[in-house]
Amino acid sequence: MATRRTKREAVVRLLETTPVDLEGAVRRSSRNALAPKRLQYSPESSTAETSKKKRRTKTHDDKTSQDDRKGSMEEDVERTSGGHGGLSAYELERLENIRQNQAFLSSINLFQATEELKQLTRPKPSQRGLMRSQAAVKEVLPARKSLRLQNKEAEMLTLPPEPRGVLIYEQSSPLKKPPGPLPMEPVNMEEGSKLPSQLLDLCSEDSTEERKMELDLKEYRSALKNMRITEDRVAKVVKDRIFSAAFHPCTSSLLVAAGDKWGKVGLWKLGGGWDDDGVLLFEPHTRPVSCMAFSRTHPTHLLSLSYDGSLRCMDVEKAVFDDVYDIDDGLKTFDFMSHDCSTLVVGNWYGEVAIIDRRTPGNSHESLHSLDPKTLRCVSVHPLQKHYFAVGESKVVSIYDSRCLKKTKSQAVSQLHGHSLSISSAYFSPCTGNRVLTSCMDNYIRIYDTSAMTTKSPLLTSIRHDMRTGRWLTKLSAVWDPKQEDCFVVGSMLRPRRVQVFHENGQLQHSFIDDENLNTVLSVTAFHPTRNALLGGNASGRLHVFSDLDESV
DSSP states (O other), X not given: OHHHHHHHHHHHHHHHHSOOOHHHHSOOOGGGSOOOOOOTTSOOSOHXXXXXXXXXXXTSOHHHHHHHHHHHHHHXXXXXXXXXXXXXXXXXXXXXXXHHHHHHXXXXXXXXXXXXXXXXXXXXXXXXBSOOOOOXXXXXXXXXXXXXXXXXXXXXXXXXXXXXXXXXXXXXXOSSOOSSOEEOOOTTSOTTOOOOHHHHHHHTSOOOOOOOSXXXXXXXXXXXXXXXXXXXXXXXXXXSOEEEEEEOSOSSSOEEEEEETTSOEEEEETTOSSHHHHEEEEOSOSSOEEEEEEOSSOTTEEEXXXXXXXXXXXETTTTEEEEEEEOSSOEEEEEEOSTTSOEEEEEETTSEEEEEETTSSSSOOSEEEEOOSSOOOEEEEOSSOTTEEEEEOSSOEEEEEGGGOOSSSOOOSEEEOOOSSOEEEEEEOSSSOOEEEEEETTTEEEEEEOSSOOSBOOEEEEEEOOOOOXXXXXXXXXXXXXXXEEEEEEEOOOSSOXXXXXXXXXXXXXXXXXXXXXXXXXXXXEEOSSSSEEEEEOTTSEEEEEEETTSOO
C-alpha cells in the first residue's frame, strides 16, 4: 500500500510542476472532428461555427434552429456572390471564369439562338401533286381475357390433318397486267374521266428544233447558275420510290414522266390546269419501271420498261398502253437502235439482249443473244453509228456490233476495264459518242475514250463519288447533258443535299443546292434535251425541277 501511495504522490507533483495540453492529449470523438472543406456553393462560415453546429442536439427548439440555418444561408450567399472570405485562390479564379463565360455567351446571343433552334422543325415535303391516301380506319378488337382468370376451362383444340400433295399458293394480285393494249385511265381521277385535251396538244407539239451551238464552259456555268427551284416546282408525281424519269422534248411547257417501284407511271405538266396540280397517274406495270424514254420522232409515244417483263408504249393519241415486248420477267433496260426509234435493243437481268422491231406484228423479239451469264445493268447505243451499243455487265463495259452478234459467246469490239465492283450504268456521249460515262459501286465515276474503238478503250478521267445509297434509295447514275457533249449530272449523298454537274476532266461545274426546297437525295436525274431544265427524283415519288425562272413552265 505504501508503494502505491508513493507512486500516486509522485505523479501529482509532476503534473503540478509541468503544464500539459489536456485538450490535445485527450482522445477526440469522430463527431467533434472538423468537417472537410465544402464546395464554393455552400462554404462553411468558420471552424468554430461548424463545431457549434455539430454540437447541437435535439433539445434545441425549432425556432432557434431555423434562425441559425437562415443566418448561415444568408452568410453563404453573401460570401459566394460578393465577399471573398473563406474561398481559396482556385475557387475565386473558377468563379471569375464562370462569370466571363456567361458574359461572352450572352454577348453573342447564344442562349436566344439555342431556344430558336429548338423551335425550328424540319421543312415539310411539298404537298403538291398526288394527295396522300387516307389510312384505313383500324378495327378495334375486344380485349383478350385469360380463361384461367375467368375460372373457365381451356378449350381443347385439335390440329387439322397434314396436307398431302402439291401446295398451291394463291396470289392476291397478278404478277403482271394482262397482255394487249391497256386503256389510259388515270387512277387519280374519277372513273370514266377522259384525258385532258391540253395533254394531247402538248405531246403533239413539233419539237424538232434543237440547239445547234454548244456553249463554252464559262457560258455553260452561267446558264447553270441561272437555274433555280421554287415551291411550285416540286410535286409528288408517283406514289413510291422513283426508278426512272424523263423530260418530254416539247419546249412551250415542261412535261415530265416518272416511273416508280410498283409499276406506276406519272405525268406532270408544270403549271397544269387539271387536278392534282397537273399530275396524271397510270398503272401499266406491276413491278419497278426501271427505264423510260420519249420517242424522238413520235413525241406522243412514251416507252416504259418494267421488271415484270413488259415493255409498253404509252400512245397519248390513241389513249392506250400498247404491248411492245413481253417475257415472263426480268427486263432491265433498253435504248433505240434507229433514228426513227422503230428498232430497240433490250437487256434483261439474265445477261441477254433482244433486238426488237416495232414494225413487226406481235410483241416478240427478232433475235436473242446471251452476253454475260451473271447480270446486265445497262445498254446504250452509239448516237451516230447505231450498230454499236455498250453493255454494262458485272465488272466490265463491253461494246458490241449488232451486225456480228451470235446467240452465245459474241465477241466484243472494245472493252472498258478498271471497275472493281458492279457497274450501275454506262452511256455514250450524246453528240459524237467519243466518250463513255460509267458509274460503279466502287465509288468512282469514269470517262473512257471510245473515239478509236480499240480493243481496250483508254481511261481518261476517274472521279471519286460516294455511291453507297443503301437498299432504300435508287442507285446513283451519272448521265450526260444532251445539250453539252462534255458535261454530265449526278445525284449526291453529301449534306446539304445537292445535285452536281461535272466536266469530263473531273472539274465540278455547279452544285444545285436549295435549303428550302431540296432536302432529300435525288437519285434519278436528267436534263431537258433543248431547254435549261433539270429534274431529280427521290425515294418518296417527288420530282424536283430546276429551270430558268424567267422562262414559262
